[in-house]
Amino acid sequence: MTSIKPGRAPSFLGGIGSAFAVIFGIFWTAMAFSITRHSPFGGVSIIFPLFGILFIIMGVVNAVYNFRQATQKNRYSVLDITDSETEPDPLNERFGPIIEGHVFETHQGDVEFEAHDDGTRDNRRPRFCPYCGDDLGEDFRFCPSCGKRLPE
Numbered sequence: 001m002t003s004i005k006p007g008r009a010p011s012f013l014g015g016i017g018s019a020f021a022v023i024f025g026i027f028w029t030a031m032a033f034s035i036t037r038h039s040p041f042g043g044v045s046i047i048f049p050l051f052g053i054l055f056i057i058m059g060v061v062n063a064v065y066n067f068r069q070a071t072q073k074n075r076y077s078v079l080d081i082t083d084s085e086t087e088p089d090p091l092n093e094r095f096g097p098i099i100e101g102h103v104f105e106t107h108q109g110d111v112e113f114e115a116h117d118d119g120t121r122d123n124r125r126p127r128f129c130p131y132c133g134d135d136l137g138e139d140f141r142f143c144p145s146c147g148k149r150l151p152e
Contacts, residue, residue: 003077011070018063025055083131 029052036045069075084092128135134145142149 002081004079004081005075006069006078008070008075011066011075015063015066015070018059018066021059022056022063025052025059028052028055 029049032048032052033045036048039045129143129146129148130151131148132143132146134143136143136150140150
């Protein structure tokens, strides 16, 4: 499995933005309490300040996450690239491997081939690496680019 992780600078900038959101939430809450204090509608004096409190809570949680992401050695993954043997795709299992005539890999690792408009299938092996996408020769058993064994 390959992980894609965010950079430290965007995470740090997200933490700074979250700190500004907390400051805005405090300002909003104070202003909303003072403006709606003498409101003739009972719920207004509670609802508008709650938006500020919600802003503060979301800002604190987001700031903790982003500053931790910016400073810790092992960061959280934003995106994990997996193959079907490591983690099968639940949508592929539910709706089937072929959607609109493209090549897909089934959860057992079998390669399904492109379907044509008349309902027939082209059973020739695709000539690209399913792992890195590099072009392959007809008799290759291993990818010359990434070195992984090609499915039989």
